[in-house]
Amino acid sequence: MMGAVPGRRDDEGFTLLEVMIALAILAIALPVLLGLRNWDVDLHLRARDLTAATLLAQEKLLEAELAGFLPLGEVSGDFKGLPPGFEIAAETGNRASGYRWKRIVSPTPLDLVREVRVQVMWPRGDSEGMVEVSTYVFQSPPS
Numbered sequence: 776m777m778g779a780v781p782g783r784r785d786d787e788g789f790t791l792l793e794v795m796i797a798l799a800i801l802a803i804a805l806p807v808l809l810g811l812r813n814w815d816v817d818l819h820l821r822a823r824d825l826t827a828a829t830l831l832a833q834e835k836l837l838e839a840e841l842a843g844f845l846p847l848g849e850v851s852g853d854f855k856g857l858p859p860g861f862e863i864a865a866e867t868g869n870r871a872s873g874y875r876w877k878r879i880v881s882p883t884p885l886d887l888v889r890e891v892r893v894q895v896m897w898p899r900g901d902s903e904g905m906v907e908v909s910t911y912v913f914q915s916p917p918s
Contacts, residue, residue, distance in 0.1 A: 825904070827871065828897060828904065828905075828906040829906050829908070831874055832893045832895040832907070832908045833908065835876050835895070836891065836908055839878060839880075839891045839910070840891075840912060844914040845878075845891065845912060846880065847889070848879075849878065849879050849880075851875065851878070853871075853875050853876070854870055854871035854874050856870075873897050873898055874895055874896070875896050876894065877893070878892070878893050878894075879891070879892045879893075879894070883911065887913055888912070888913055888914075890909060890910075890911055891909060891910050891911070892908070892909040893907070
């Protein structure tokens with residue numbers, strides 16, 4: 776015959792205090808975990824926007840380098856139409872919606888060199904994101 780083990784309770788289960796402590800831990804952990812998930816999604820979107828803006832800025836910088844010795848001043852626009860070098864008959868529309876660019880050509884101490892800065896801007900919630908890249912363009916010597 777099996778007898779009761781001394782010091783052991785027959786009514787196994789959780790007490791109200793244990794359940795309350797478990798719920799308190801859960802109430803603290805869930806919002807933190809959900810906040811981390813939202814933060815991760817925001818970082819992913821920011822990385823996507825920065826990558827796209829950097830590639831678009833590089834494209835505009837390459838256009839400036841291929842154009843040669845550009846006049847001083849600012850030029851701006853958006854990314855409608857095809858990039859240079861593409862010959863596709865299909866209608867493309869605005870290929871980088873929301874992104875705008877500005878090219879600033881400024882003089883340097885050397886007369887044969889100009890600094891070209893390209894800024895790409897895009898809306899980011901209540902503010903605006905921006906990437907800026909620059910290069911130097913040399914005037915070809917006369918032949």
